[in-house]
Amino acid sequence: MTDIPENTPDDPSEDPSGFQPPELRFFGRRKGPSLSDRKQSLIDDLLPTISVPVDGADSGEGRAIDLDGLFKGKAQRYWLEIGFGKGEHLAWQAQKNPDIGLIGCEPYLNGVAGLLSFIDDEAINNIRIYGDDARHVLKALPDASLERVFLIHPDPWPKRRHARRRFINPPNLDQIARVLTDGGEFRVGTDHPIYREWTALQMSLRDDFVWLAEGPADWQARPDDWPETRYEAKALEGKATYFRYRRAAR
Numbered sequence: 001m002t003d004i005p006e007n008t009p010d011d012p013s014e015d016p017s018g019f020q021p022p023e024l025r026f027f028g029r030r031k032g033p034s035l036s037d038r039k040q041s042l043i044d045d046l047l048p049t050i051s052v053p054v055d056g057a058d059s060g061e062g063r064a065i066d067l068d069g070l071f072k073g074k075a076q077r078y079w080l081e082i083g084f085g086k087g088e089h090l091a092w093q094a095q096k097n098p099d100i101g102l103i104g105c106e107p108y109l110n111g112v113a114g115l116l117s118f119i120d121d122e123a124i125n126n127i128r129i130y131g132d133d134a135r136h137v138l139k140a141l142p143d144a145s146l147e148r149v150f151l152i153h154p155d156p157w158p159k160r161r162h163a164r165r166r167f168i169n170p171p172n173l174d175q176i177a178r179v180l181t182d183g184g185e186f187r188v189g190t191d192h193p194i195y196r197e198w199t200a201l202q203m204s205l206r207d208d209f210v211w212l213a214e215g216p217a218d219w220q221a222r223p224d225d226w227p228e229t230r231y232e233a234k235a236l237e238g239k240a241t242y243f244r245y246r247r248a249a250r
Protein backbone atom coordinates (compact mmCIF):
# COMPACT_ATOMS: atom_id res chain seq x y z
CA MET A 1 0.00 0.00 0.00
CA THR A 2 1.17 3.54 -0.63
CA ASP A 3 1.87 5.73 2.37
CA ILE A 4 -0.76 8.26 3.33
CA PRO A 5 0.56 11.66 2.22
CA GLU A 6 1.11 14.12 5.04
CA ASN A 7 -1.41 16.86 5.72
CA THR A 8 -4.26 15.22 3.86
CA PRO A 9 -7.73 14.70 5.30
CA ASP A 10 -6.90 11.04 5.43
CA ASP A 11 -4.18 11.37 7.99
CA PRO A 12 -5.56 9.13 10.72
CA SER A 13 -3.76 11.15 13.38
CA GLU A 14 -6.42 13.84 12.95
CA ASP A 15 -9.23 11.54 13.98
CA PRO A 16 -9.26 7.79 14.65
CA SER A 17 -11.49 7.16 11.65
CA GLY A 18 -10.87 10.33 9.64
CA PHE A 19 -14.64 10.49 9.55
CA GLN A 20 -17.02 13.41 9.48
CA PRO A 21 -20.79 12.96 9.05
CA PRO A 22 -21.62 12.30 5.40
CA GLU A 23 -23.33 14.72 3.09
CA LEU A 24 -26.72 13.38 2.10
CA ARG A 25 -26.98 15.28 -1.15
CA PHE A 26 -25.82 13.67 -4.38
CA PHE A 27 -22.93 15.67 -5.85
CA GLY A 28 -22.27 13.88 -9.14
CA ARG A 29 -23.60 14.54 -12.63
CA ARG A 30 -27.16 13.47 -13.43
CA LYS A 31 -27.20 14.38 -17.13
CA GLY A 32 -24.71 14.49 -19.99
CA PRO A 33 -25.21 15.12 -23.70
CA SER A 34 -28.74 14.76 -25.08
CA LEU A 35 -29.85 11.21 -25.60
CA SER A 36 -30.44 9.66 -29.01
CA ASP A 37 -34.07 8.93 -29.88
CA ARG A 38 -33.50 5.25 -29.24
CA LYS A 39 -31.98 5.83 -25.79
CA GLN A 40 -34.75 8.26 -24.86
CA SER A 41 -37.37 5.69 -25.81
CA LEU A 42 -35.58 3.04 -23.74
CA ILE A 43 -35.70 5.44 -20.78
CA ASP A 44 -39.40 6.07 -21.43
CA ASP A 45 -40.50 2.52 -22.21
CA LEU A 46 -38.01 -0.10 -20.97
CA LEU A 47 -36.82 1.54 -17.75
CA PRO A 48 -40.25 1.64 -16.06
CA THR A 49 -40.60 -2.12 -16.62
CA ILE A 50 -37.34 -2.96 -14.82
CA SER A 51 -37.00 -0.16 -12.28
CA VAL A 52 -36.81 -0.71 -8.54
CA PRO A 53 -39.70 0.83 -6.62
CA VAL A 54 -38.38 2.67 -3.59
CA ASP A 55 -41.17 4.55 -1.86
CA GLY A 56 -40.10 7.37 0.36
CA ALA A 57 -36.75 5.78 1.08
CA ASP A 58 -34.98 9.11 1.08
CA SER A 59 -37.03 10.06 4.10
CA GLY A 60 -35.92 6.88 5.83
CA GLU A 61 -39.43 5.44 5.72
CA GLY A 62 -39.08 3.19 2.73
CA ARG A 63 -41.17 0.08 2.43
CA ALA A 64 -38.93 -2.97 2.18
CA ILE A 65 -38.20 -3.99 -1.40
CA ASP A 66 -39.76 -7.34 -2.27
CA LEU A 67 -36.86 -8.95 -4.13
CA ASP A 68 -38.69 -12.11 -5.14
CA GLY A 69 -41.52 -10.01 -6.56
CA LEU A 70 -39.10 -7.61 -8.27
CA PHE A 71 -37.47 -10.50 -10.15
CA LYS A 72 -40.82 -12.27 -10.65
CA GLY A 73 -39.65 -15.34 -8.76
CA LYS A 74 -36.91 -16.06 -11.34
CA ALA A 75 -33.99 -15.50 -8.96
CA GLN A 76 -33.42 -16.56 -5.39
CA ARG A 77 -30.07 -14.83 -4.86
CA TYR A 78 -29.43 -11.14 -5.26
CA TRP A 79 -26.49 -8.80 -5.86
CA LEU A 80 -26.29 -5.00 -5.91
CA GLU A 81 -23.97 -2.63 -7.77
CA ILE A 82 -23.62 0.94 -6.51
CA GLY A 83 -22.75 3.52 -9.19
CA PHE A 84 -22.57 1.28 -12.27
CA GLY A 85 -21.53 4.11 -14.62
CA LYS A 86 -22.22 2.83 -18.14
CA GLY A 87 -22.99 -0.61 -16.72
CA GLU A 88 -20.24 -2.80 -18.24
CA HIS A 89 -19.49 -4.59 -14.99
CA LEU A 90 -23.14 -5.09 -14.08
CA ALA A 91 -24.04 -6.42 -17.53
CA TRP A 92 -21.05 -8.76 -17.52
CA GLN A 93 -22.03 -10.16 -14.11
CA ALA A 94 -25.66 -10.55 -15.22
CA GLN A 95 -24.70 -12.50 -18.32
CA LYS A 96 -22.25 -14.74 -16.47
CA ASN A 97 -24.69 -15.35 -13.60
CA PRO A 98 -28.15 -15.81 -15.11
CA ASP A 99 -29.55 -17.29 -11.90
CA ILE A 100 -28.70 -14.14 -9.88
CA GLY A 101 -30.98 -11.10 -9.70
CA LEU A 102 -28.88 -7.94 -9.99
CA ILE A 103 -29.89 -4.44 -8.94
CA GLY A 104 -27.87 -1.53 -10.28
CA CYS A 105 -28.07 2.02 -8.95
CA GLU A 106 -26.85 4.98 -10.98
CA PRO A 107 -28.09 8.59 -10.92
CA TYR A 108 -26.34 9.50 -14.21
CA LEU A 109 -29.10 9.27 -16.82
CA ASN A 110 -26.74 8.73 -19.76
CA GLY A 111 -25.15 5.81 -17.91
CA VAL A 112 -28.58 4.30 -17.29
CA ALA A 113 -29.43 4.77 -20.98
CA GLY A 114 -26.19 3.02 -22.00
CA LEU A 115 -26.99 0.02 -19.83
CA LEU A 116 -30.58 -0.08 -21.14
CA SER A 117 -29.25 -0.29 -24.73
CA PHE A 118 -27.09 -3.24 -23.76
CA ILE A 119 -29.93 -4.95 -21.88
CA ASP A 120 -32.16 -4.48 -24.92
CA ASP A 121 -29.56 -5.66 -27.45
CA GLU A 122 -28.59 -8.72 -25.44
CA ALA A 123 -32.06 -9.54 -24.05
CA ILE A 124 -30.77 -9.56 -20.48
CA ASN A 125 -33.62 -10.25 -18.05
CA ASN A 126 -31.95 -10.41 -14.62
CA ILE A 127 -31.12 -6.71 -14.08
CA ARG A 128 -33.28 -4.17 -12.26
CA ILE A 129 -32.34 -0.49 -12.20
CA TYR A 130 -32.69 2.33 -9.73
CA GLY A 131 -31.79 5.55 -11.54
CA ASP A 132 -30.87 7.49 -8.44
CA ASP A 133 -28.88 7.43 -5.22
CA ALA A 134 -28.00 3.92 -4.02
CA ARG A 135 -28.52 5.02 -0.43
CA HIS A 136 -32.29 5.00 -1.05
CA VAL A 137 -32.16 1.37 -2.15
CA LEU A 138 -29.86 0.33 0.69
CA LYS A 139 -32.32 1.74 3.21
CA ALA A 140 -35.22 -0.09 1.61
CA LEU A 141 -33.61 -3.52 1.27
CA PRO A 142 -34.48 -6.21 3.81
CA ASP A 143 -31.83 -7.40 6.28
CA ALA A 144 -29.47 -10.12 5.01
CA SER A 145 -31.01 -10.07 1.53
CA LEU A 146 -27.93 -9.72 -0.71
CA GLU A 147 -25.06 -12.07 -1.37
CA ARG A 148 -22.84 -9.44 -2.98
CA VAL A 149 -22.45 -5.69 -3.10
CA PHE A 150 -20.15 -4.05 -5.66
CA LEU A 151 -18.73 -0.55 -5.41
CA ILE A 152 -16.51 -0.25 -8.48
CA HIS A 153 -14.47 2.94 -8.78
CA PRO A 154 -16.55 5.19 -6.58
CA ASP A 155 -15.93 8.91 -7.02
CA PRO A 156 -12.77 9.45 -4.95
CA TRP A 157 -13.43 12.99 -3.74
CA PRO A 158 -9.73 13.33 -2.91
CA LYS A 159 -9.86 16.86 -1.49
CA ARG A 160 -9.99 17.29 2.23
CA ARG A 161 -13.12 19.39 2.17
CA HIS A 162 -14.96 16.74 0.12
CA ALA A 163 -14.05 13.69 2.20
CA ARG A 164 -17.59 13.58 3.64
CA ARG A 165 -18.92 12.79 0.16
CA ARG A 166 -17.06 9.49 -0.17
CA PHE A 167 -19.45 6.56 -0.43
CA ILE A 168 -17.33 4.51 1.94
CA ASN A 169 -18.32 5.94 5.31
CA PRO A 170 -19.64 4.42 8.54
CA PRO A 171 -23.41 4.92 7.93
CA ASN A 172 -23.20 3.47 4.41
CA LEU A 173 -21.04 0.57 5.64
CA ASP A 174 -23.60 -0.08 8.39
CA GLN A 175 -26.29 -0.39 5.72
CA ILE A 176 -24.15 -2.62 3.51
CA ALA A 177 -23.39 -4.86 6.49
CA ARG A 178 -27.10 -4.97 7.33
CA VAL A 179 -28.24 -6.01 3.86
CA LEU A 180 -25.49 -8.58 3.22
CA THR A 181 -26.01 -12.18 4.22
CA ASP A 182 -23.50 -13.72 6.63
CA GLY A 183 -20.60 -14.74 4.41
CA GLY A 184 -21.77 -12.33 1.69
CA GLU A 185 -19.14 -10.35 -0.18
CA PHE A 186 -18.48 -6.64 -0.51
CA ARG A 187 -16.18 -5.64 -3.37
CA VAL A 188 -14.59 -2.24 -3.76
CA GLY A 189 -12.38 -1.31 -6.69
CA THR A 190 -10.40 1.90 -6.85
CA ASP A 191 -7.47 3.30 -8.77
CA HIS A 192 -7.08 6.30 -6.51
CA PRO A 193 -4.35 6.20 -3.83
CA ILE A 194 -6.29 8.35 -1.38
CA TYR A 195 -9.45 6.29 -1.79
CA ARG A 196 -7.38 3.11 -1.44
CA GLU A 197 -6.02 4.30 1.90
CA TRP A 198 -9.42 5.57 2.97
CA THR A 199 -11.12 2.26 2.17
CA ALA A 200 -8.44 0.21 3.92
CA LEU A 201 -8.68 2.43 6.99
CA GLN A 202 -12.48 2.56 7.21
CA MET A 203 -12.81 -1.18 6.68
CA SER A 204 -10.08 -1.97 9.21
CA LEU A 205 -12.16 -0.24 11.89
CA ARG A 206 -15.06 -2.67 11.44
CA ASP A 207 -15.67 -6.00 13.04
CA ASP A 208 -18.50 -6.95 10.67
CA PHE A 209 -16.22 -7.30 7.63
CA VAL A 210 -13.19 -9.52 7.11
CA TRP A 211 -10.66 -8.61 4.42
CA LEU A 212 -10.24 -11.55 2.05
CA ALA A 213 -6.57 -10.94 1.30
CA GLU A 214 -3.71 -13.17 2.25
CA GLY A 215 -1.07 -11.38 0.23
CA PRO A 216 -0.59 -8.50 -2.23
CA ALA A 217 -1.68 -10.59 -5.21
CA ASP A 218 -5.14 -10.73 -3.65
CA TRP A 219 -5.67 -7.00 -3.93
CA GLN A 220 -3.29 -6.10 -6.76
CA ALA A 221 -4.51 -8.58 -9.35
CA ARG A 222 -7.99 -8.48 -10.78
CA PRO A 223 -9.96 -11.62 -9.97
CA ASP A 224 -11.15 -13.52 -13.04
CA ASP A 225 -14.75 -12.71 -12.24
CA TRP A 226 -14.13 -8.95 -12.00
CA PRO A 227 -14.15 -7.36 -15.47
CA GLU A 228 -12.43 -4.07 -16.21
CA THR A 229 -14.77 -1.08 -16.54
CA ARG A 230 -14.42 1.80 -18.97
CA TYR A 231 -13.46 4.04 -16.06
CA GLU A 232 -10.72 1.70 -14.94
CA ALA A 233 -9.33 1.40 -18.47
CA LYS A 234 -8.97 5.20 -18.58
CA ALA A 235 -7.74 5.55 -15.02
CA LEU A 236 -4.80 7.84 -14.69
CA GLU A 237 -3.12 5.92 -11.93
CA GLY A 238 -2.96 2.81 -14.06
CA LYS A 239 -3.07 0.40 -11.14
CA ALA A 240 -6.30 -0.55 -9.47
CA THR A 241 -6.86 -2.16 -6.10
CA TYR A 242 -9.42 -4.93 -5.78
CA PHE A 243 -10.73 -5.09 -2.24
CA ARG A 244 -12.87 -8.10 -1.29
CA TYR A 245 -14.48 -8.34 2.14
CA ARG A 246 -16.58 -11.09 3.64
CA ARG A 247 -19.54 -10.16 5.82
CA ALA A 248 -18.72 -11.71 9.21
CA ALA A 249 -21.30 -13.97 10.85
CA ARG A 250 -23.78 -12.04 12.97
Ligand SMILES: C[S@@+](CC[C@H](N)C(=O)[O-])C[C@H]1O[C@@H](n2cnc3c(N)ncnc32)[C@H](O)[C@@H]1O
Pocket (backbone or CB within 6 Å): 026, 028, 029, 082, 083, 084, 085, 086, 105, 106, 107, 108, 111, 132, 133, 134, 135, 152, 153, 154, 155, 167, 229, 230, 231, 232
Ligand atom coordinates in the same frame (compact mmCIF):
# COMPACT_ATOMS: atom_id res chain seq x y z
C1 LIG B 1 -16.09 7.20 -11.17
S1 LIG B 1 -17.64 6.64 -11.71
C2 LIG B 1 -17.38 4.90 -11.94
C3 LIG B 1 -18.45 4.25 -12.75
C4 LIG B 1 -18.31 2.75 -12.95
N1 LIG B 1 -18.45 2.01 -11.69
C5 LIG B 1 -17.01 2.39 -13.63
O1 LIG B 1 -16.11 1.82 -12.98
O2 LIG B 1 -16.86 2.70 -14.84
C6 LIG B 1 -18.60 6.69 -10.20
C7 LIG B 1 -20.08 6.51 -10.45
O3 LIG B 1 -20.77 6.44 -9.20
C8 LIG B 1 -22.00 7.12 -9.34
N2 LIG B 1 -22.46 7.50 -7.99
C9 LIG B 1 -21.93 8.44 -7.18
N3 LIG B 1 -22.61 8.52 -6.04
C10 LIG B 1 -23.59 7.59 -6.10
C11 LIG B 1 -24.64 7.20 -5.23
N4 LIG B 1 -24.82 7.78 -4.05
N5 LIG B 1 -25.48 6.21 -5.63
C12 LIG B 1 -25.29 5.61 -6.83
N6 LIG B 1 -24.32 5.95 -7.70
C13 LIG B 1 -23.49 6.93 -7.35
C14 LIG B 1 -21.68 8.29 -10.25
O4 LIG B 1 -22.84 8.82 -10.88
C15 LIG B 1 -20.71 7.66 -11.23
O5 LIG B 1 -21.36 7.14 -12.36
